[in-house]
Amino acid sequence: MERFETESPALMPGQTMQAKILSHHPWGVPVAIVGYENAGLSAPIDMIQQFSQTTSSHDELLALFPPIGSPFNAVIEQNHRWHPPVSVRLTIRLADLESLVWSCDFCGEPITLGPGGDALVLNSRGNDGPGSHTVISHRHCLAERIRPENSGERARALKIGNVLKS
Template sequence: MASDRSAPPALALPVPGTPVRAVVTGEHPWGATARILGHEGVPASIDAAAMESPSGAPIALPEERPRVGEEVDAVVQQLRQWSGPGWVRLSTRAADLAGLRWRCDFCMAWTVLGPGGDGVVMEVRAAGGPEAHSVVAHRDCLLGALHPESLERARVPKVGRGG
């Protein structure tokens, strides 16, 4: 089976917890579609539940949502890349912009992705094709899953911390 090498590699895509700028390209009852600046070939969306609601509603009211053409600050919530260029789910909530909270795929407790957070994102890929999947984990959960003799145990605590 030939792989589609025209899709961008997962490492070129923004991972969960990454702050981005996006332009709203479409309004929908469930939220909005968007284009991430610097990653124009990757489709993105913002669910109404992931938009800031000044009224305090759990889901942003239609009048609170960004309009087509509006540029917004966002953070990557999820990345899916099963075929083609992938799909990115964004959040514009202020709390997520400060530090995205997401469930650890090992223990299911909340972890914080972003500066000062205790979470990391792993890209799971195979050599046979362009598909990729992001796994979110606490650093400690990942360390606990690695074999005690793995050289990667020394690297995990340093990822994203400049060391």
């Protein structure tokens, strides 16, 4: 079975990546994620969606577009892997670069992705074909949905990814 999304699970929501602007478009900018240039993925930054509420004119919005070819940091907001090409949506909002906040796919409440956050990024895929899906969850939301008699898995859901403090 040919899986088109094999490299993309490494690109998780909340993760900061280095990127380069490929071109400018009226809606925003397509970028190449450094290290994934040959992975066959689409990586846009929708500048209108991210900045239209905070800018007062089209010229002010255009001034926020990074120069073509310039390297910069971006945070992965979403990773769509249902069908080719994989699409990784990026954000460059200052608040998101500091700490990306998203909604838990179970309870709908805000959750912080990245260092210091309580998010789990779950990758689900079928065994009968390509395509996969990302679910973002609070640790406790996932743990509560695991059967009580499966206490080992509940405990792992609460601890996975946590760095033990000495």
